[in-house]
Each structure stands twice: as C-alpha cells, then as structure tokens.
Amino acid sequence: MKRAKAHVLEPFDDVNTDYIISGRYKFKISDMKELAKYVFEDIQPGFYKKVKAGDYVVAGENFGCGSSREQAPWAIKKAGISAVLAKSFARIFFRNAFNIGLCLVECDTSGIDNGDIISLDLKKEAVFNHTKGERIKTVPIPGLMRRFLGNGGAIEHFKKYGDFKIEA
Amino acid sequence: MGRTIAEKILSAHAGRALKAGDIGICKVDFCFGQDGTSSLIIDSFKKSGKRKIFDPAKFYMVIDHSAPSPNIGVSEIHKKMREFAARTGAGLYDAGCGVCHVVIPEMGHVKPGSLILGADSHTCTYGALNALSAGVGSTDLAITLISGKNWFKVPESVKIEVNGYLKKGVYSKDIILFIIGDMGSGGCTYNSVEFYGDTIKGLSVDARLTISNMAVEMGAKFGVMEADAKVRSFLRQTAKVRGGVNAVTADKDARYIKKKSYNVSGLEPMVAKPHAVENVSTVNKIRNVKIDEALIGTCTNGRLEDMAIAAKILKKHKVNKRVRCIVSPASVSIFEEAAKKGYIRTFIEAECVVISPGCGPCAGTHEGILADGEAAISSANRNFKGRMGNPNSFIYLASPATVAASAVEGKIADPRNHL
Numbered sequence: 001m002k003r004a005k006a007h008v009l010e011p012f013d014d015v016n017t018d019y020i021i022s023g024r025y026k027f028k029i030s031d032m033k034e035l036a037k038y039v040f041e042d043i044q045p046g047f048y049k050k051v052k053a054g055d056y057v058v059a060g061e062n063f064g065c066g067s068s069r070e071q072a073p074w075a076i077k078k079a080g081i082s083a084v085l086a087k088s089f090a091r092i093f094f095r096n097a098f099n100i101g102l103c104l105v106e107c108d109t110s111g112i113d114n115g116d117i118i119s120l121d122l123k124k125e126a127v128f129n130h131t132k133g134e135r136i137k138t139v140p141i142p143g144l145m146r147r148f149l150g151n152g153g154a155i156e157h158f159k160k161y162g163d164f165k166i167e168a
Numbered sequence: 169m170g171r172t173i174a175e176k177i178l179s180a181h182a183g184r185a186l187k188a189g190d191i192g193i194c195k196v197d198f199c200f201g202q203d204g205t206s207s208l209i210i211d212s213f214k215k216s217g218k219r220k221i222f223d224p225a226k227f228y229m230v231i232d233h234s235a236p237s238p239n240i241g242v243s244e245i246h247k248k249m250r251e252f253a254a255r256t257g258a259g260l261y262d263a264g265c266g267v268c269h270v271v272i273p274e275m276g277h278v279k280p281g282s283l284i285l286g287a288d289s290h291t292c293t294y295g296a297l298n299a300l301s302a303g304v305g306s307t308d309l310a311i312t313l314i315s316g317k318n319w320f321k322v323p324e325s326v327k328i329e330v331n332g333y334l335k336k337g338v339y340s341k342d343i344i345l346f347i348i349g350d351m352g353s354g355g356c357t358y359n360s361v362e363f364y365g366d367t368i369k370g371l372s373v374d375a376r377l378t379i380s381n382m383a384v385e386m387g388a389k390f391g392v393m394e395a396d397a398k399v400r401s402f403l404r405q406t407a408k409v410r411g412g413v414n415a416v417t418a419d420k421d422a423r424y425i426k427k428k429s430y431n432v433s434g435l436e437p438m439v440a441k442p443h444a445v446e447n448v449s450t451v452n453k454i455r456n457v458k459i460d461e462a463l464i465g466t467c468t469n470g471r472l473e474d475m476a477i478a479a480k481i482l483k484k485h486k487v488n489k490r491v492r493c494i495v496s497p498a499s500v501s502i503f504e505e506a507a508k509k510g511y512i513r514t515f516i517e518a519e520c521v522v523i524s525p526g527c528g529p530c531a532g533t534h535e536g537i538l539a540d541g542e543a544a545i546s547s548a549n550r551n552f553k554g555r556m557g558n559p560n561s562f563i564y565l566a567s568p569a570t571v572a573a574s575a576v577e578g579k580i581a582d583p584r585n586h587l
Contacts, residue, residue: 014353014444018552022559023204023532027234028241030207042559062354065387066552068289070208070305091358091389092289096305144191144319154307155215164193164319 001082001103001120003130004054008114011043015059016066017093019043021075023067035071036078053080056120058112060086063104064093073097083120085109085127085138098145101153106139122146170419172325173392174360177300177416181283188324188423196312197282198226202268204233204531205287207245208306210252213313222316224257230271235263235526238534266499266525269293269381269467274499276407280395281414285312290467290549292388295380296373297402298395298415300360303384323360323389324425325418330365332433337584339477340375341469341547341567343367344382345438347430349448357387359425362418367432368393373402374473381468382549385445437583439545440565443553451570451582461544462493462575463556464520464568466530469547470498472505474568479511481572481586482518488578493520494529494536520575532557545574 009015025038040047057076063086064072073096076084083103087110097104105120107127112118116131120138127136141149144164151157157165171179171187179185182192201209206229213221221227229249237243246263253260261271269290272278280298284291289303304318312318330343348355361383368376376393383391393399395415403409436450464470464478475497487493495515497503503525506512515522521536523529529536530548537557538544544556544563551563566574569583576586 016552018550018554022554024554024557027204027245027533028239030241030245042554062357062387065353066289066550067204068287068291068303068305069204070287070307073305074208088354088357090354090387092303092305095308099305099307099311142191142321154311155212158216158311158314163315164317 002054003117003119004056004082005052006056006058006112006114006116006118007051008058008112009040009043012060014062014065015043017064017069017072018066020064020072021069026069026071032071032074032078036075039075039079048079051079051081054082055080056118057081057084058086058109059084060109061088063089065090068092070096070100073100073102077102085112098148099154101149103149107136111136169423170421172360172418172422172424173362173416174300174323174325174390177281177283178320178322180281186322188322190322192320192322193317194283194320195317196285198277199285199309199312200228200230200268200272201287201306201309202229202233203231203235203242203245203249205306205309206249209287209309209313210248212307212310216310216314218314221256221258221313225259227313228259228261228272228277229253230261230265230268231263232267233527233531234533263526264500264524266502267467267470267527270470270498270502273297274406274501276409278407279403279409279413280399281416285309285318289384290381292383292391293377293381293467295383295390295392296376297399298393300390300392302389323358325360325362325422326356326426326428327362327364327424329429330363330367330432331429332367332431334367334432334435337437337569337587338435339567339569340371340378342435342438343432344379345440345448345565346435348382348386348445351386353386353444353446355386356383359388360390360392361388363391363393369396372473373398374471377471378468385549437567437570439570439580440551442551442562442564445549445551445565451566451580454580455582457564457580458543459491459545459574459579460542461536461538462491462571463529463536463544463546463548464493464571465496465498466527466548467498468549469568470496470502472502474547475502475506475511476509478568478572479514481569481576481583482520483514484586485518485576487519487575490578491575492536493575494523495520496523496529497525499525529556545571545580547571
C-alpha cells in the first residue's frame with residue numbers, strides 16, 4: 001500500500017466501537033459514506049476532514065472493542081483509510097473488518113508518531129516508517145482473511161466461490 | 169488430551185475433531201439480528217444474490233434498540249425488517265417484545281450444547297444456559313443466512329472459579345464487575361471463558377445470565393457455564409423447551425491457557441466508573457457522587473429477579489427529586505409478571521418512569537438521553553463515553569440494588585443501607 005500519513009489515536013488503547021462511530025449516528029444514517037463523516041468524532045472532533053484517501057489509522061491494544069456494529073469498520077473504510085495498524089484487535093471488529101474488506105494489521109505501533117509517513121507491505125509482512133527510517137514486523141494475516149480482502153469482502157468471496165473455501 | 173466446552177461444541181457442529189487454534193466450518197443452530205444491525209444484514213444478504221434463507225425458522229430479527237421508533241430513519245429500518253421477514257419467512261419480535269438477549273432464551277431458542285450467532289455483541293449471554301453463543305457483525309450473520317454455517321477459529325479457554333458466600337446486598341453483577349476489573353477489558357480477548365465454582369452453582373439462572381452477558385466486556389468470545397437442575401428447570405418451565413437436554417461438560421484434563429480463582433465472601437457492592445467497564449471501585453469509595461438519572465433494566469439486569477430487588481428498595485422510599493429513575497423490564501413477559509407481583513405499582517408510586525421493554529436508554533437511542541455534564545447510574549453493561557447518547561455525560565454501572573438505592577439518595581449509595 002502507498003506511502004501516506006499515520007493518524008495516531010488518542011486514547012491509544014481500548015478504542016471502542018462507540019468511539020469509532022457513535023450510536024447517535026449509527027441509527028440515524030444508513031448511507032455509509034455519509035456516516036464516515038462522523039468517524040472518531042467523540043474522541044477526535046474533525047477527524048474526517050483531516051484524512052486523505054490512503055491514510056492509516058494507528059492505535060494500541062484492543063482496538064474495536066465493544067459492540068458488534070459493522071458500521072464501525074465501514075465508517076473507517078469509507079473515510080478513505082487504507083488500513084488500521086494496532087497492537088491488538090477485539091475479535092468481533094476483527095472479523096467485521098475483513099468481512100467488508102478493510103485491512104487490519106497487528107504490529108508494535110508504539111514507535112509511530114502522529115503525522116509520520118508510513119507504508120504497509122503485506123507480502124513482506126512489514127510496515128515501513130519513512131519518517132523515522134524504521135521497519136516494523138507485522139503479524140501474518142490468516143489465509144481466509146487475505147482471500148476476503150483480495151476479493152473485496154466476504155460476500156464477494158461467497159459470490160465467487162459459493163462457499164467458504166478455507167480448507168487447504 | 170481432554171477437551172474444553174468450546175472444543176466439544178464446535179467439533180460437534182463441524183463434524184470433525186477440532187482443538188484450540190483450528191479453524192472449522194460449523195453449522196449454526198440459531199441466529200438473529202437486532203434493529204441496529206439487521207439493515208446491514210439484509211443489504212449483505214441481498215448483495216449475495218440469494219433469495220432464500222437457509223432455514224427461516226432459525227433466523228429471527230428483534231426490534232429492540234430503538235423501539236418504538238424515535239425518528240423517521242429508524243422507522244424506515246423497522247419497515248425494511250418487517251418486509252424482509254414477511255418475504256423470507258424469518259421470525260420477527262417486534263417493538264415491545266423486549267431485549268433480544270432476554271426474549272431469545274425465554275422463547276426457547278437456546279438449548280445446552282447449541283451454537284448460536286447474533287449480530288449483537290452481548291450474544292455471549294446464553295453461555296449461562298450451556299450454549300456457545302457469540303456476537304458477530306452483519307456480514308458475518310448474512311454469510312450464515314446464505315449457508316447455514318460460519319467459520320470459527322476455536323478459541324483458547326480460560327477457567328474461572330468463583331467460590332464463597334455473597335454478603336447481603338452483593339449480587340452476580342458485583343462479581344462480574346470485580347472479575348472484569350481484575351482481568352481488564354482485553355484480558356480474555358478471543359477466549360472462551362468457562363465459569364465454575366460453588367458461588368455460580370448457588371446463583372439463580374437470572375443471576376448467571378448477568379455474568380455471561382458481560383463476558384464480552386473482557387474481550388471473551390464465549391462465557392459458558394455447566395447446565396444443572398436450575399438450567400433444566402428454566403428450559404422446561406420458562407422457555408418451554410421440549411425434549412432432552414444435551415448438556416456439555418469439559419473433560420477433567422482439558423487444557424486452559426489461564427486459570428483464575430476468586431473468593432467472593434468479602435466482596436462489596438461494586439461500581440464501574442466512567443468511561444470503561446474495567447474501571448471498577450467499591451461503592452463506598454465513590455459514595456456521594458451526585459447522579460441525575462438511574463436506569464434499571466437492560467439485557468444485563470432487567471429480569472424478574474432484578475425488578476424484585478429494585479422494588480424492595482423503592483417500596484420504602486421515593487426516588488430523589490433531582491433524579492429521573494427509568495425502569496424498563498427487559499421483556500413483555502417480565503413486564504407482565506412484574507405487574508402481577510405489584511412491582512410496577514411500586515415503581516410508579518416511587519415516581520419512577522416505567523418504559524416499555526427495550527434497549528433505548530442503554531444504547532443511547534432515545535428514552536433518557538443525558539444532558540451535558542450529567543451523570544447516570546445504570547444496571548447495564550457498558551459505560552463508554554457517549555454510550556447513553558451524549559459524549560459529555562458520565563455513566564456508572566452497578567447492580568439493580570445499588571442503582572435503586574442511588575436513585576433514592578440522589579447520589580451513588582450503598583444498597584446495604586436500604587435492605
């Protein structure tokens with residue numbers, strides 16, 4: 001993925017789905033593109049306006065904890081974010097993101113500062129911090145998840161194969 | 169090597185032996201969505217090009233998160249759900265039926281040993297009935313509607329033993345708040361938690377459901393317990409489940425990645441402070457925090473036993489003048505029972521606001537949104553910033569007894585002075 005800006009979240013750990021997209025908007029707005037305008041609004045007002053297509057979101061432990069709302073990964077994806085990098089992810093959010101084709105990468109994010117220019121290479125399993133000249137190792141993404149991403153999400157994967165196709 | 173409850177149930181549903189770490193395709197016995205997630209389920213399902221649900225009897229939608237609808241946007245979602253149910257034959261529990269996690273076990277959709285998916289994070293609730301149940305997102309649920317199956321990574325298991333006698337005024341809510349405080353909000357991420365011990369055995373099914381409900385607040389995928397005589401009696405009498413019960417137990421030599429043991433004999437009433445569930449304290453350390461709203465209800469603590477405890481406290485004193493005390497029995501049958509037993513009359517006489525069964529105030533959709541700077545004490549499971557509809561407000565979580573006592577005093581209060 002291309003070089004782009006890292007947006008480091010504050011708070012860093014336990015960014016829950018209410019922080020990603022508040023229930024106030026989730027129930028009112030069903031157009032995901034419109035919903036994306038309110039992404040991270042309760043913790044970082046004006047976040048959407050600061051983001052350029054291709055940018056990365058960077059966080060700490062347990063990113064995406066809380067509710068099962070799929071609007072959370074949708075709002076991040078539709079805001080133009082290419083991937084979320086975090087030390088760890090909550091499980092429902094993890095599944096949801098890959099199911100809709102949003103890339104998540106587990107890695108040690110503690111050395112990335114807000115505004116650093118970074119890029120992600122899934123093949124090399126690494127994040128490159130161009131501002132700091134560092135290479136960060138990433139946890140490999142499970143095979144099924146990579147296939148979902150490659151096909152643009154789980155539904156598209158299903159349309160193509162008619163089934164899970166995970167054994168092998 | 170022995171197997172855990174999660175390994176056994178997932179293996180049975182995959183048709184092959186699975187162990188922790190394996191990925192398997194498993195048949196799903198029951199699945200559902202609510203009005204915050206069903207619109208996207210329907211969209212994903214339609215996108216797949218399929219017209220038929222794998223088995224309409226095994227999929228329900230519950231209108232509970234904003235019910236009855238507070239605005240046009242939600243009304244359109246509800247309409248879409250009703251039309252989808254009519255077209256596909258899927259089940260529907262419409263506005264007023266109650267909160268999904270209370271209605272679904274009551275209506276007999278949960279059996280021990282079954283595998284259940286819900287598009288709601290607190291689906292782990294049914295673990296108290298020895299079922300493996302997990303929350304998923306909308307597209308995940310749509311995959312199950314298409315295929316009747318889903319993929320599961322078999323989780324590692326954590327064994328938690330709870331022993332000791334609860335003191336008067338201390339409840340299962342206090343136990344789980346204490347455990348989450350100890351484990352942390354990510355302490356059991358992607359794990360299946362198995363709860364054991366004499367204290368758990370001594371709890372009613374209502375009280376056990378509170379504990380399993382909150383397993384997700386420490387990151388767990390499942391929060392499961394053994395099925396005993398109390399579970400069998402709940403299934404027979406309340407849920408009207410016919411036929412035998414296939415209870416699943418873990419083997420003696422099952423492998424756990426973590427084992428924890430708690431003695432709760434000295435446990436005090438607990439409160440989770442803003443803005444994280446793991447941020448717990450004993451009630452006595454934060455007494456005197458003023459509150460503006462009190463909420464008794466939700467999928468965590470809106471069952472009959474919770475109504476009884478709240479009514480006992482509110483029978484003696486009215487709600488403090490500066491507090492709105494909202495009571496929402498979590499299902500229509502609980503509402504009916506609470507009315508029969510006189511609890512609803514007690515709430516009205518104590519000047520509570522009794523509202524129809526649903527999630528509204530807890531999910532921050534309507535019926536009790538806080539103003540800037542206001543504080544609420546709630547019997548719910550989540551106190552994230554903005555959860556009750558306003559990011560500039562403060563939410564404290566506690567047992568129904570502590571919530572009722574606080575409503576009376578107008579500040580966070582020890583329920584033991586009211587029992």
